[in-house]
Amino acid sequence: MANDQFYHALKVDESLCYGCTHCMNVCPTGAIRIRNGKASIRKNWCVDCGDCMKVCPVNAFYVEQDDxxxxxxxxxxxxxxxxxxxxxxxxxxxxxxxxxxxxxxxxxxxxxxxxxxxxxxxxxxxxxxxxxxxxxxxxxxxxxxxxxxxxxxxxxxxxxxxxxxxxxxxxxxxxxxxxxxxxxxxxxxxxxxxxxxxxxxxxxxxxxxxxxxxxxxxxxxxxxxxxxxxxxxxxxxxxxxxxxxxxxxxxxxxxxxxxxxxxxxxxxxxxxxxxxxxxxxxxxxxxxxxxxxxxxxxxxxxxxxxxxxxxxxxxxxxxxxxxxxxxxxxxxxxxxxxxxxxxxxxxxxLPLKPLDPRSMLKLDEDMSVALRKMQQVRKLMCYLPGIDCGACGAPNCLSLAQDIVQKEAQLSSCVFIQRTMEKHKKLHSDHAIRIIDKVWGKDRLDKDCTKLGAKDEGT
Structure with missing residues (x-):
């Protein structure tokens, strides 16, 4: 196991997961993102508490064990x-x-x-x-x-x-x-x-x-x-x-x-x-x-x-x-x-060796770069709505801002920013749909009566 990465036992069965955000919203460290319509766990943020597994409505999370x-x-x-x-x-x-x-x-x-x-x-x-x-x-x-x-x-x-x-x-x-x-x-x-x-x-x-x-x-x-x-x-x-x-x-x-x-x-x-x-x-x-x-x-x-x-x-x-x-x-x-x-x-x-801090909030190893990124995050928060709806695939607006600074997302991932950009003709509606597809999976917005809670659920 590499020293810079935690092992975690919680896994996602992508054949079952449909990106409902229940797990993302309860994760205490904000370790879960939705990408391509599936839950994705950030290994170095996950603490294996199991809250995601408890709330998943389709049992898409499982715990890996030894044979x-x-x-x-x-x-x-x-x-x-x-x-x-x-x-x-x-x-x-x-x-x-x-x-x-x-x-x-x-x-x-x-x-x-x-x-x-x-x-x-x-x-x-x-x-x-x-x-x-x-x-x-x-x-x-x-x-x-x-x-x-x-x-x-x-x-x-x-x-x-x-x-x-x-x-x-x-x-x-x-x-x-x-x-x-x-x-x-x-x-x-x-x-x-x-x-x-x-x-x-x-x-x-x-x-x-x-x-x-x-x-x-x-x-x-x-x-x-x-x-x-x-x-x-x-x-x-x-x-x-x-x-x-x-x-x-x-x-x-x-x-x-x-x-x-x-x-x-x-x-x-x-x-x-x-x-x-x-x-x-x-x-x-x-x-x-x-x-x-x-x-x-x-x-x-x-x-x-x-x-x-x-x-x-x-x-x-x-x-x-x-x-x-x-x-x-x-x-x-x-x-x-x-x-x-x-x-x-x-x-x-019985004694343990001293433990190392492994802050998930650290934006960069270089302190000057980290401070510069922090300022970028604060600037981005001026534009993001602060609604924390999770529609961008991140648990809240602050998480999205941090993801953007780390080049893991774009400002246009926010659906409200998308509408503003469309209004000012800075984003074509077809491109906005492609952004949604990237987060939630292709054709996610199509009518589907078989999903959880719909009239033909499970058929």
Whole structure:
């Protein structure tokens, strides 16, 4: 992966997309444009939050995952399972049933990701003690980390440089197997992901040169496989190697939910979920509007990981199940015995390298050129109507002005400017139609009764 480009897991199926602009209008970083009648994602702006996927009326967005057969590239195949995966299943289905079916599907080991939470929490508190600039921001959610890099670059240094559970658990389990005499090249670790952002974090990690995770499997795919397997087998199953650690305690179970980290940090802490709420808070932090704040737990999805785009169940029911489970195991605390002997090893592996700001607002690497372009943008805004209708294929007039300066669009892309130019005979009507065709696709304005909402929809 080139250092100057983010990997992103969200893709567009152009055979389904018809350029409705729903995705463009909700994208928190303005990463989507409509070109030739199809949604187009700007890779370096996208943070893989999945909002586009949630609002698409024709399911044109999908999340790219590794081929499941990739697990067979390794003799020892480890599934890292987050607590939110367990929360998808009815309460009468146990972890033992889930894990034994996963072993039948091909995994040799299954490990619950949040077992490393206590070690991570201690590392976060220690890192926070050494860092003076506040508030500090959790690195748990990769979509939020990328959001800060591209939209709030001035706050990058306030991200706590501590690896999240997915990385910590992969590091631990790999070391555990190596200590049992297994060669590293025979170990494959795969994370069952509830969201696209964690896939991107594995494929193009920030704060480290290479992810300790070998691959990702979408949670909706794994849930369907496991649930079908449970329904078509008898007996409760036997736990496979790596499943013999105690059940997760309440702190571990709730770590991936909203308000999972904040209660365990020191000082004044806030927990915010849903990416537009996160942006609102980050704007206030950037403007010094929230004094005496020590720590921010920020999650891109509503209800945190329970609201991930790859989660099958209703997010509120998932949260309810997990909270009930946390209450059931309220007496479980501390680090499991198998993990306790690795605490010192883990402490040396948890720090992240400093993160780089990657501002999407930067118009040029040369500061003098960037300032000149900024003046051009401001001048263009004098002519654009400020209606933010999206008919130009950009989310708003300011985005169009920036696209024009970057030579990715023209002033005549604005339909209102087109009419003015036609009025003053500076643009022929045939040329105006060609401009519309370039953005929205040829013959887009022709009568079509089969489109969504029309009388012959879908025929």
């Amino acid at each position: 499941f057969d990739k697990i067979y590239d390794y003799k020892y195949r480890v599934a890292l399972v987050p607590a939110v995966m367990i929360g998808q299943f009815p309460s009468n289905i146990s972890e033992s049933q889930i894990f034994s079916v996963m072993r039948e599907l091909g995994f040799t080991h299954v490990f619950q990701t949040e077992h490393t939470v206590d070690i991570i929490n201690d590392a976060m508190i220690e890192a926070a003690r050494k860092q003076s600039e506040k508030p500090l921001i959790s690195s748990f959610c990769p979509a939020v980390v990328r959001l800060i890099q591209v939209k709030f670059p001035a706050l990058v240094d306030q991200i706590l440089l501590v690896k999240p559970p997915i990385d910590a658990s992969a590091i631990f389990f790999r070391k555990k197997l190596q200590d049992e005499g297994i060669p590293d090249e025979e170990i494959g670790i795969f994370f069952v992901t509830p969201c696209a952002a964690k896939i991107a974090a594995v494929k193009s990690p920030v704060g480290e040169t290479k992810s300790p995770v070998n691959g990702v499997i979408n949670m909706d795919f794994m849930y369907n496989k496991v649930y079908h397997g449970i329904k078509n087998r008898s007996g409760s199953g036997v736990r496979s190697p790596g499943e013999n650690l105690p059940n997760l305690g309440p702190k571990h179970i709730k770590w991936t939910l909203t308000n999972g980290e904040a209660p365990h940090m020191r000082g004044r802490c806030l927990a915010i979920d849903e990416i537009h709420n996160v942006i609102d808070i980050l704007e206030k932090v950037e403007n010094d509007e929230i004094p005496d704040l020590d720590f921010l737990e920020l999650r891109a999805c509503d209800e945190s990981c329970a609201g991930g785009v790859l989660v099958v169940g209703n997010r509120f029911l998932t949260v309810e199940r997990l909270r009930k489970r946390a209450e059931l195991f309220k007496d479980i605390h501390g680090i499991p015995e198998d993990l306790a002997s690795y605490v010192d090893f883990m402490k040396t592996r």
